Amino acid sequence: MITIKGMQRGRFLNPIPQVVTGFSSSAAAIPTCSSCDAMDTANQLQSLHSRYPEYTRDSTKATEHRSAFNKYNIRGLSQCLNWPKRFNHNSHAASYLVNHHFTSDRNTDAKDFSSKLLKGIPDFVKIVEVGPRDGLQNEKSIVPTDVKVELIKLLVSSGLSVIEATSFVSPKWVPQLADAKDVLEGIQDVEGVSFPVLTPNLKGFEAAVAAGAKEVAVFPAASESFSKANLNSGIEDNLARCRDIASASRSYSIPVRGYISCVVGCPFEGHVAPAKVAYVAKALNEMGCSEISLGDTIGVGTPGTVVPMLEAVLDVVPVDKLAVHFHDTYGQALSNTLISLQMGISVVDSSVSGLGGCPYAKGATGNVATEDVVYMLDGIGVKTNVDLGKLMQAGDFICKHLGRASNSRAATALSKVKAHASKL
Amino acid sequence: MLLDILAYTVSFANFLQFIHFTMSSLEEPLGLDKLPSMNTVDRIQRFSSGACRPREDNFGMGICFIEGRSCSTSNSCDEDNEEYTAETYPWKRHTRDIAQCRTFSQKTMTKGRNSMKFGMIDDSLSDFHSSPRGNSKDIPHSTHKFLSSIPSYVKIVEVGPRDGLQNEKNTVPTAVKIELIHRLASCGLSVIEATSFVSPKWVPQLADAKDVMQGVHGLEGIRLPVLTPNLRGFDAAIAAGAREVAVFASASESFSKSNINCNIEESLVRYRAVTRAAKELSIPVRGYVSCVIGCPVEGPIPPSKVAYVAKELYDMGCFEISLGDTIGVGTPGTVVPMLLAVMAVVPTEKLAVHFHDTYGQSLSNILVSLQMGISTVDSSIAGLGGCPYAKGASGNVATEDVVYMLNGLGVKTNTDLGKLMSVGDFISKQLGRPSGSKTAVALSQVTAEASKI
Numbered sequence: 001m002i003t004i005k006g007m008q009r010g011r012f013l014n015p016i017p018q019v020v021t022g023f024s025s026s027a028a029a030i031p032t033c034s035s036c037d038a039m040d041t042a043n044q045l046q047s048l049h050s051r052y053p054e055y056t057r058d059s060t061k062a063t064e065h066r067s068a069f070n071k072y073n074i075r076g077l078s079q080c081l082n083w084p085k086r087f088n089h090n091s092h093a094a095s096y097l098v099n100h101h102f103t104s105d106r107n108t109d110a111k112d113f114s115s116k117l118l119k120g121i122p123d124f125v126k127i128v129e130v131g132p133r134d135g136l137q138n139e140k141s142i143v144p145t146d147v148k149v150e151l152i153k154l155l156v157s158s159g160l161s162v163i164e165a166t167s168f169v170s171p172k173w174v175p176q177l178a179d180a181k182d183v184l185e186g187i188q189d190v191e192g193v194s195f196p197v198l199t200p201n202l203k204g205f206e207a208a209v210a211a212g213a214k215e216v217a218v219f220p221a222a223s224e225s226f227s228k229a230n231l232n233s234g235i236e237d238n239l240a241r242c243r244d245i246a247s248a249s250r251s252y253s254i255p256v257r258g259y260i261s262c263v264v265g266c267p268f269e270g271h272v273a274p275a276k277v278a279y280v281a282k283a284l285n286e287m288g289c290s291e292i293s294l295g296d297t298i299g300v301g302t303p304g305t306v307v308p309m310l311e312a313v314l315d316v317v318p319v320d321k322l323a324v325h326f327h328d329t330y331g332q333a334l335s336n337t338l339i340s341l342q343m344g345i346s347v348v349d350s351s352v353s354g355l356g357g358c359p360y361a362k363g364a365t366g367n368v369a370t371e372d373v374v375y376m377l378d379g380i381g382v383k384t385n386v387d388l389g390k391l392m393q394a395g396d397f398i399c400k401h402l403g404r405a406s407n408s409r410a411a412t413a414l415s416k417v418k419a420h421a422s423k424l
Numbered sequence: 425m426l427l428d429i430l431a432y433t434v435s436f437a438n439f440l441q442f443i444h445f446t447m448s449s450l451e452e453p454l455g456l457d458k459l460p461s462m463n464t465v466d467r468i469q470r471f472s473s474g475a476c477r478p479r480e481d482n483f484g485m486g487i488c489f490i491e492g493r494s495c496s497t498s499n500s501c502d503e504d505n506e507e508y509t510a511e512t513y514p515w516k517r518h519t520r521d522i523a524q525c526r527t528f529s530q531k532t533m534t535k536g537r538n539s540m541k542f543g544m545i546d547d548s549l550s551d552f553h554s555s556p557r558g559n560s561k562d563i564p565h566s567t568h569k570f571l572s573s574i575p576s577y578v579k580i581v582e583v584g585p586r587d588g589l590q591n592e593k594n595t596v597p598t599a600v601k602i603e604l605i606h607r608l609a610s611c612g613l614s615v616i617e618a619t620s621f622v623s624p625k626w627v628p629q630l631a632d633a634k635d636v637m638q639g640v641h642g643l644e645g646i647r648l649p650v651l652t653p654n655l656r657g658f659d660a661a662i663a664a665g666a667r668e669v670a671v672f673a674s675a676s677e678s679f680s681k682s683n684i685n686c687n688i689e690e691s692l693v694r695y696r697a698v699t700r701a702a703k704e705l706s707i708p709v710r711g712y713v714s715c716v717i718g719c720p721v722e723g724p725i726p727p728s729k730v731a732y733v734a735k736e737l738y739d740m741g742c743f744e745i746s747l748g749d750t751i752g753v754g755t756p757g758t759v760v761p762m763l764l765a766v767m768a769v770v771p772t773e774k775l776a777v778h779f780h781d782t783y784g785q786s787l788s789n790i791l792v793s794l795q796m797g798i799s800t801v802d803s804s805i806a807g808l809g810g811c812p813y814a815k816g817a818s819g820n821v822a823t824e825d826v827v828y829m830l831n832g833l834g835v836k837t838n839t840d841l842g843k844l845m846s847v848g849d850f851i852s853k854q855l856g857r858p859s860g861s862k863t864a865v866a867l868s869q870v871t872a873e874a875s876k877i
Contacts, residue, residue: 117796302828365866409818
């Protein structure tokens, strides 16, 4: 049995204000905990510097971060936390405070003891940002091309490595993404980031390739009725279409990402059998998809249904090729994401600011917010390479444009936190 | 009548148009907004008081085998499967097959309790027998390790009337509070935090504590704890008829000082007096620990501190200790070490978790707490109660969302989600704003959408 004394050896017990001192360019006098061990602190600083080299005293990087944050104005947070004013300049540390505290790396003691809960979680999780496509596609008003391009660029600067840029469907059906070609043109010069685009059929695929797309995505459903209603063809016909696209893309050496919708519940059929999902996943895998994203389209999943579904799919597709795409319509997305991570999934789809409502419940939320996912992953100690503060800036930008509040609770809280004495 | 015909004609016309629309091109949009919404009758039926009918006996667990729904368990099922299946899935469209339902129930009968816990109960009526992996026994045990430690029964402690309404800007009238508590009681909740006996100078919203207690005096079979910050509050609570009290320590010195004007040790001394007095009158005392993960002033809180305060409260006689993530900053990475520390000094069955959804993390924190064996969860109807530290940010986790997840996990709660939603609707209307529960919003939007057609 792990005793409390044993726990005290863990790094996470050292108060973070000491550690965060290392981030700022000047040593700050901050309220310290009397039980702090100077040696431990030094070690902790050392390891943090090595883990986050970008936060060393390199002045150019520091200035860059500062200006990014000053723009965002995360100052309120540090005031709330009662830190000296100079910390305002390194407010990123403030956001790290609230969710990095015990887990700048994962606490190995907790891992050993409750190994089954946190051990299986991957060390690195790739976030696939679907906001510019899945998010904006559901907007009532059409977002101008330059705003879309700016959003994508802001998302790129936050460290995201895969951003779904747009969709090559007929503008008659999805007018919001009619400027697909122009969007791709606008992000042509961005390097090191993958921009998959949706291609529902060969025509869309050709258009995408002509516009310079370097990765495409296909979208079958696991439910027959949903497939017929949404894509006007049953699952088999749909898969046949996907095969055509997959073989065409092979000749261009373009990777194909497969999405499966309705993996847990369907608005027509109700519960969807895990076997069906596994069947579609297997087909996508066999036709050469580089990754298969399992989408809970109407957000009704809970760990009780997600686990059997994932087990069925894991039987036929290797775990490193799987991604999860949960909707937060019933508030279940993060717990579903957590259980998926525990089962070894290491790719999560999300949308900045939770863009993209649920088409089945007008006004209800849809995609899970990237900021909330990153907040949780940061807290667990999972590496994402995504900078939460910059991500929030991107979210702020698009929400200002759309004229409404963010659907991300983490972003809302971080932007509104301020000191307030509450009375019991 | 005429309007009904008109509505029907319009909806039919829409439907026809839709068919034409979808059949005319292969290039279907991936947007889904063009699909017809669900049958109005389904929706309305769902929320009527007779909507939730328990199924045939399910080995004493008494829950409905439906994701997102639960029935009051005390009644045995005596229904009409046909009517029942009409509301099987809140999002489901209108085709049902009664025969399949019977097959489903027969099959379920033979599967045993475990299968329900793992969510097999959610198998669709039509798809159940087509799934080769329908039986949980076929699936290797190791993959269920994440669900097997979850308790089979979770007690929900409803804190809306106190923790929720306490944070409202406008004072809610006493009659509304009493009505809220009565309605919550009818949902199957067994513990509802009624009010707080603090000085009205500090919390004017709960100045009517005595009147509220009088109004709920008749409620039987429900526990109604009240907060008592000191002996004076305790005496007032007893005089008003309270039969259970709660005390509120903090794991953070600075938060304790700024919130209740004394440091942790002093507050514990105060509470020892309260628990001593309570013991003499055989009144159970519930202990809360606030700021168990992070403090707005101090930052992260060491798990050992939380364990210390929890142990003190437990030793002084609290029958249950609720661990509160007051500012909602916790994630599984911080919740697990904190729970480990506390579980080392207080038995797990005496612990409850009280997460705030300020950063959207509460349900994943609750899930990991359940996985560690915690079986009591505090939540607030419609997510009432904002975060005092981040104006406009959410606070308490919504009871509807928690119950939705627990139902999906196959965990017994004895609460009726449909009734909870109507209570949430009631109080949200009273407060004049939308519910803080995503489940409630999703299910009610679906209704509203359907009723427009």
